[in-house]
Structures are given as structure tokens and as C-alpha cells.
Amino acid sequence: MPDTGVGEDRGEGGQAGVFDAGALRGLVGDEPALMLQILVCFDEVATGVREGLLRAAGAGDAGEAGLLGHSLKSSARAVGAFPLATLCARLEAEAEAGPGDGIGPLVGEVVDALDAALAAMEAWCDARAAARDRECAL
Numbered sequence: 001m002p003d004t005g006v007g008e009d010r011g012e013g014g015q016a017g018v019f020d021a022g023a024l025r026g027l028v029g030d031e032p033a034l035m036l037q038i039l040v041c042f043d044e045v046a047t048g049v050r051e052g053l054l055r056a057a058g059a060g061d062a063g064e065a066g067l068l069g070h071s072l073k074s075s076a077r078a079v080g081a082f083p084l085a086t087l088c089a090r091l092e093a094e095a096e097a098g099p100g101d102g103i104g105p106l107v108g109e110v111v112d113a114l115d116a117a118l119a120a121m122e123a124w125c126d127a128r129a130a131a132r133d134r135e136c137a138l
Contacts, residue, residue: 066095
């Protein structure tokens, strides 16, 4: 089976992958429908933040990039996107340290981590839907 970067209740906090569904399950319980709703909401909000980060980096606005990183950090942790949350914390700290030319590459890392997390979440959602369909076919 290919590595999708999705952790599933592995006990290590999902740090090795880009998304740990166990973290979200720990927050809301074993409620697959609620988990899916939260992930859909995260996708919508995070996609908007992604665009804002790219605009801020393009404009060299470290302050705005830092604010957006801060806003994404907690929700990324809550849904189990730990590597993304770590990068958001770095972005926030870099922005607080003052304006710098290095914010663009770090924003690029955050965007890449966000894209990877969203892809892993989508794979997890697809796997849940496929499992549900198999159960219904039995």
C-alpha cells in the first residue's frame, strides 16, 4: 500500500505523516460524519488562507503572512496536520522577528505542507467513503 502521509491512531501523534486522523478523532470522538464535516470546513478555510499567504509573500508583507500563519496554526493542530502547524509557528515567529526577505521561501514551505495535508485528508476521506460503500454492499 502506498504511503499517503496519513497517520491513523498510531500513538506517535502522527508526526511522521502530514495528517493524523487520530488527533481529530481524539477531539470529536469516533464520529466519522463529524470528522468529515470538520475536514471539509478546514479545506475551505485553509484554501483561502493559502491564497492570502501567496499574496502576502508576493507583496513582501511579512506581518500579514505571520497573521495568516497564526490563524492556520491552531486549526492545523486540531485536525492533525502537525507538520503544517509547526511550519505555521515558524512563519509566525519569523514575521514577529521583523520584516525580512526570507519570508517568501518559508511561505512556500507552508503552502507545500498545506497542499500535502489537504491531499492526505482527501485520501483519508476517500478511504472512509470506500469503506462505507463496502459495508453497505455486504
